[in-house]
Amino acid sequence: MRRKRKEVKLPKERRKDSRMNEEDKVVVELLSSVDVPPEKRSLNALTKDISPGGVRLMTNMNLPVGTLLRLEIGLAKRRKLIQAVGCVRWSRSVYEEELFELGVEFNQISPEDKFVLLEHTYRKK
Secondary structure (H helix, E strand, O other), rough: OOOOOOOOOOOOOOOOOOOOOEEEEEEEOOOOOOOOOOOOOOOEEEEEEEEEOOOEEEOOOOOOOOOOEEEEEEOOOEEEEEEEEEEEEEEEEEEEEEEEEEEEEEEEEEEEHHHHHHHHHHHOO
């Protein structure tokens, strides 16, 4: 007699959009009143993945959830510059409080830039 296998339920994917795993350069400008000196209100980051709805960034500054950011993302493969305003949704340390990952959801993005991201993430590989 065969035993029934126990069904393992995987966590449900909460993201609406497909993501593209890649590293692109990003210039981040802090728009929220985060307690940092004026010279640190602009920082550099790299994307870890990107979608039409948001981006996962790698940076050397931990930003609190809710921080509003202006982003300039250089899509190297497309040779396009994407501009968006987004909000930090999550943050975690990945290396001894020196390197951080941030999940940023786009709040404002032009229809043209959104279309570029749609083409970029859904294109045939």
